[in-house]
Amino acid sequence: MRDLHVNLLEFDEVWSFIGKKQKRLGPNDLREKGDCYIFTALSATHKAIVSYQIGKRSGANANAFAMDVRQRVLGRPQISSDGFSPYIDAIERAFGSEVDYGQIVKVYAGEPGPDTARRYSPGVVVDVRKAVIAGGPDRKKISTSFVERSNLTIRMQCRRLTRLTNAFSKKLENHAAAVALFVAHYNFCRVHETLRITPAMALGVTDHIWSIGELVDAATADQLPAPHPFTVIQGGRA
Numbered sequence: 090m091r092d093l094h095v096n097l098l099e100f101d102e103v104w105s106f107i108g109k110k111q112k113r114l115g116p117n118d119l120r121e122k123g124d125c126y127i128f129t130a131l132s133a134t135h136k137a138i139v140s141y142q143i144g145k146r147s148g149a150n151a152n153a154f155a156m157d158v159r160q161r162v163l164g165r166p167q168i169s170s171d172g173f174s175p176y177i178d179a180i181e182r183a184f185g186s187e188v189d190y191g192q193i194v195k196v197y198a199g200e201p202g203p204d205t206a207r208r209y210s211p212g213v214v215v216d217v218r219k220a221v222i223a224g225g226p227d228r229k230k231i232s233t234s235f236v237e238r239s240n241l242t243i244r245m246q247c248r249r250l251t252r253l254t255n256a257f258s259k260k261l262e263n264h265a266a267a268v269a270l271f272v273a274h275y276n277f278c279r280v281h282e283t284l285r286i287t288p289a290m291a292l293g294v295t296d297h298i299w300s301i302g303e304l305v306d307a308a309t310a311d312q313l314p315a316p317h318p319f320t321v322i323q324g325g326r327a
């Protein structure tokens with residue numbers, strides 16, 4: 090997934106946790122325990138997950154994530170993200186002046202209800218604001234709708250991310266391996282309902298739908314480059 094011609098990118102993060110929830114951490118727990126986020130970069134046109142980063146929702150991980158995206162994408166893309174402030178510096182560091190970047194910020198009112206069905210839901214959206222951060226992005230295309238829908242697919246198809254169960258990962262390595270398997274299958278093996286082909290085919294990375302056997306062969310072939318590293322930079326919220 091390199092040297093990609095992608096014109097529209099959407100950034101977002103998927104929340105999960107390792108071992109136990111953040112509020113239950115003790116002083117002797119490993120730093121990898123608790124909150125864990127999957128930063129994802131989705132091509133809005135090709136529906137492909139171009140890059141991802143696993144770790145805390147921190148400025149350091151935002152920087153590493155943006156740098157990885159820059160190494161995979163050619164030219165000057167338009168990027169949209171939510172209002173996570175470290176993205177501003179991260180995208181500037183990675184892309185310099187070769188980017189058109191806008192943020193979409195949702196304003197919520199109220200708190201999630203105490204019942205099980207609402208426990209992880211935000212309040213009601215009362216306002217949506219678009220802001221131009223760098224370059225000259227098309228304001229009509231400043232959006233995170235596609236990546237948010239993709240994040241739902243991740244959560245629905247990767248059992249470790251389903252809520253209100255005990256299926257969450259107990260170790261970071263297992264969590265990262267499950268995410269890597271999902272991303273590879275999503276890009277190369279799963280036919281997208283809208284595209285009618287796989288995201289990798291839409292990008293021109295491959296010319297056919299991969300079988301599971303091909304995916305396994307590619308993952309175990311000595312002559313192929315190593316898969317996407319799950320560089321995990323620990324640290325608190327930036």
